[in-house]
Amino acid sequence: MTVTETPAPRPPATGQWWRRNQMRVAPWLFLAPGIAFFALYVIYPIFQSFNISFYRWDGLGEPVPVGLENYRQLLDDRAFYTSLRNNVKWLLLYLLAIPGGLFIALFLNQQIRGMRLYKSLFFFPFVISQVVVGLVFAWFYNPAIGLFNPLIGLFGVAPMNVLGNPNTVTYGIIAAGLWPQIAYCMILYLTGLNAVDPEQVEAARLDGAKGWKMLWYVILPQLRPATFIAVVVTVIGAMRSFDMISVMTNGGPFGSSRVLAYYMFEVSLSEYGFRMGYGAAIAVVLFLIMMVYIAFFLWRMWREERGY
Amino acid sequence: MQFTFKGAAAALAMSTMLAGTAQAELTGNLRIFFNDQNPAPKAAMEGMVERFQALHPALNIELTLIDREANKTQIRNYLTANAPDVNGWYAGNRMRPFVAAGLFEDVSDLWAGEMGEELASTRPALTLDGKQWGVPYSYYQWGIYYRQDIFEELGLSVPTTWEEEKANCQVILESGRKCYTIGTRFLWTTGGWFDYLNLRTHGYDFHMALTAGEIPWTDDRVRETFAKWRELIDMGAFIDDHTAYTWQEAQPFLVNGEAAAYLMGNFLVAPLREAGLTDDQLGFYQFPEITPGIPMAEDAPTDTLHIPAQAQNKDNARAFLQFVASAENQTIVNEVLGQLPINRNASVADDKFIQAGFEMLSNATGGIAQFFDRDTDAEMAAAGMEGFQEFMVMPDNLDAILQRLESVRQRVTAN
Incomplete structure (x- = not known):
């Protein structure tokens, strides 16, 4: 967790930043866990699959690139x-x-x-x-x-x-x-x-x-x-x-x-x-x-x- | 499921220690992943571990039992990360991916001594690239399990040649029964038929060359094997709708007397006995000769234990495998399993079918094959058995099937 995520009142400097940007940042904070997991478990594997499809690989040894x-x-x-x-x-x-x-x-x-x-x-x-x-x-x-x-x-x-x-x-x-x-x-x-x-x-x-x-x-x-x-x-x-x-x-x-x-x-x-x-x-x-x-x-x- | 045997076996230790062993006292850990949770194999493995623990009370043994099917995919994970010291697997080509990837420990040193001579019958099955990669603890025969009472009723005797087999079948069909029950839904049952027809038509060497991918599937000799198979299919020898049944669902046909025989491994006996067939009703005979003069070769799938290359306690694992291979242990274990010991000094259980299997395999001068899906490459096995099933339903498709198998073979051997 970063400083921006801690709730408002404590140190004055960050507190002011938080107050100014609260409306813009809050939705992203709520979305963050969803986006992170979606990226890790959905988006990333899609590209991984694209990549693996250009190899011959039995899941154990070294993948051999075979093109198309x-x-x-x-x-x-x-x-x-x-x-x-x-x-x-x-x-x-x-x-x-x-x-x-x-x-x-x-x-x-x-x-x-x-x-x-x-x-x-x-x-x-x-x-x-x-x-x-x-x-x-x-x-x-x-x-x-x-x-x-x-x-x-x-x-x-x-x-x-x-x-x-x-x-x-x-x-x-x-x-x-x-x-x-x-x-x-x-x-x-x-x-x-x-x-x-x-x-x-x-x-x-x-x-x-x-x-x-x-x-x-x-x-x-x-x-x-x-x-x-x-x-x-x-x-x-x-x-x-x-x-x-x-x-x-x-x-x-x-x-x-x-x-x-x-x-x-x-x-x-x-x-x-x-x-x-x-x-x-x-x-x-x-x-x-x-x-x-x-x-x-x-x-x-x-x-x-x-x-x- | 996990068990620790240390405490439980302490009492037993005292008694067996008196017998004395030449081995040094083992300490440290031994982690074993065994690939069967069914009652008999579980009891056999637990017994094995308990007796080993008794010999080495200071050793900390941890046994994990994995489901047989689940192990087939899990092995890939545990061999590469957090490997146990001993794991269960199969002999033949089924070891190849792990041997090739350097995940199994070379145990040729164990085979070099006396142990190698005692286990000689399965040495080829455990050998890849001139080295041995595991130790067998049990195997079982394949053959034709038949209804003796139906044979008696129809006045049939056990056939020893292909002509007799077909003549018997004709009589059985005329009595309103089917000759053979089979359930091909999970494909592998067809592999048994192909193995035997091919082994009997062309012999062991041809069969092993074919399964190793050295002979094209479009070869005329392969067609001859299928022609034999077709003779039975055209007679209507197999039960109808076999594609819908598993190998268990095909059993009632034999139990109810709607079919007279079942080509299967010896594990068939237990469920049939449970279903009510007595030893007077159920018999066993060797798959008959097809081409005269060819030495009889048999399917006898071998169950094995291996040491992963990444094991932490390889010395303990080696000692355990040596213990597993010993005549005394194999006698006890196979008594529990209802299967055959591999060590030639072990004694065989007093059971009609096990005795018959022991005699048959002792005289298997042609050689011992593992099974279609263990002798061939995995991809070839899947394509092959699918082709066999198609052939059994649509024998006219043979040309297309063989073409397809040939293209798979070429791809597999090219890789």
Whole structure:
């Protein structure tokens, strides 16, 4: 701690300086711990990753500089493209959580005895850990003991090995991920619906709006802040879809359910990994993809702050 | 988990001291990181430490037990910072990254004497660059565990050739069962099948050259191995949906009699006994001969102890490794572990499967392999086992799989 940080009254010289600059310095003092840790644990590692991605390094010996070799390898790495494709699938299908959450919220937004109980039941999947959700779904899909095959058998569908089939595995995991994500979006919309102005609804009803029209032109515009947050958390959730994959399939069968984040972990930190440079290269690519989205997000925030 | 044995072993010390040892009295510290927390290995290690403590009452021994999987990543940290005096790891190529980085102590001096002769069977597995880097305390056999009662019911006898194996399998399939259970979700189980098919088709030397990266994966001989594998796949010999199961989840198929056999390591016996199979129901046989005349080689993964290069008390650690290697200790430890001692003067537990394994490995004239993921480079192992799993599901992809493995091999050997 420096002298400037000690509270006011004691020595007159610094005291005067403090009094003069208090308003300007105080916010920075409050921000200082946050900025320091953010710089140390977020900003610095980003540049470190960029740097490591130009080396071949097993985490033990001396790093060997290889230039762009890691990126060249990425270009003809089948696993990389599979992961990238799966990331896109996650991103698109995960967005289904938003309409899903909205409709459950609309459904639950009524005055009935015991509604709180129903609401909490619907919210329940979000409360339990992703790891537990993954485990439960893995058992559910298990072709030997799971309930999934008897269930689809009722509709005359032949038994499936959802998590063991490269064509279905990613969808199976996304479905499991949607379960808690829908609950999350539902809660966002439920709070949003509380803030919907009843007078506007009343006015719209007098003008003859109902059903879809009412929803689209009157309710949804008022839910815009909730929708915005729902999109943000869902996109982030889709991008960091790591734990479910790790618990349910370990990226298998033969790598068909990997996403970039998981592949990065596998290459650099798993039992057979420790190709730090290659892992860092994947991380850089993932970072650049995320950057597009984050930039858009920041730009929008900034625009809204300016009051457009 | 940490234990100090000094006090607990004091009483024991008096009795064993009478037996007398040639070794000088040890003082100071000995820190041991052991890589298994499961009940049997834990008991074995604690027993080992307790007996060593009894020999050296003035020594301050500290034992830390680390989870088997967690150790695989933690070892990188503790070898480079705050190293213990002894740590647990595996033989074969799995040691290479640490040997190459200068993190393991060269213990060739221990192997130079009588101890080296007693442990001769695993000397190649502990040797890299002409030096020895650790001491083995236990190993276990791989082979085919099968339902004797089902074989009897179908009138089958234990096969010794590939043709007999397939003929048996045909009968088993016709009885409405699968020949082999397997769970490939964690990939490594496929390595056992590849190892055995390759060892039996082309022999030990070819297998070791291939796993060492000296032979291209696109070689015709590799294709011949896969062709043998494909014969079983095309018959439908393996259980369906094996990609969804772990090796434990594949056990019920054998226990319920839906599959007749399981290619696995001897650690399979304990859970199967627990699940209710008696020794009359469960049998063991050696993986049958494929190419006639090739000496039988076996997979026998070896568990080892090493001295980190940065250890503080290397003299104490050396004395401990010598103690670990002794015939008497290996007899006791492997009795507890339910595995095989490596010291040729040690005696083997009175157990059907351990006896069978001991006999098989004593006659393994072809050689002893560690296991696919311990004989190959780590990156090659991951790519290889992923390829095996894909092959088991989509055998038509073989060309693409081999191309991919070959490009990994070229990159690994170029580094």
